[in-house]
Amino acid sequence: xxxxxxxxxxxxxxxxxxxxxxxxxxxxxxxxxxxxxxxxxxxxxxxxxxxxxxxxxxxxxxxxxxxxxxxxxxxxxxxxxxxxxxxxxxxxxxxxxxxxxxxxxxxxxx
Numbered sequence: 001x002x003x004x005x006x007x008x009x010x011x012x013x014x015x016x017x018x019x020x021x022x023x024x025x026x027x028x029x030x031x032x033x034x035x036x037x038x039x040x041x042x043x044x045x046x047x048x049x050x051x052x053x054x055x056x057x058x059x060x061x062x063x064x065x066x067x068x069x070x071x072x073x074x075x076x077x078x079x080x081x082x083x084x085x086x087x088x089x090x091x092x093x094x095x096x097x098x099x100x101x102x103x104x105x106x107x108x109x110x
């Protein structure tokens with residue numbers, strides 16, 4: 001019952017800089033419980049899950065907008081464009097700029 005509440009909260013607030021303590025306070029759930037539930041259900045800890053949500057939203061923005069990398073970085077909640085680029089490349093296998101270029105060239109699933 002708690003897991004859907006946690007996941008919904010993260011999906012709505014992924015762009016904010018939140019810790020498990022802050023999330024726990026907001027939801028009335030012990031932070032250790034949040035981490036345990038997330039790891040059990042998704043295989044990811046809270047920071048990894050938030051990063052994945054941010055990268056997923058970045059792919060949407062790269063495909064559907066003309067915003068530059070710095071603007072996208074700000075929108076999705078990364079503190080620095082270089083950190084965003086490293087995280088994006090780790091998850092997607094290419095930089096955000098390469099991803100957008102591949103998308104624009106017709107590779108719908110770069």
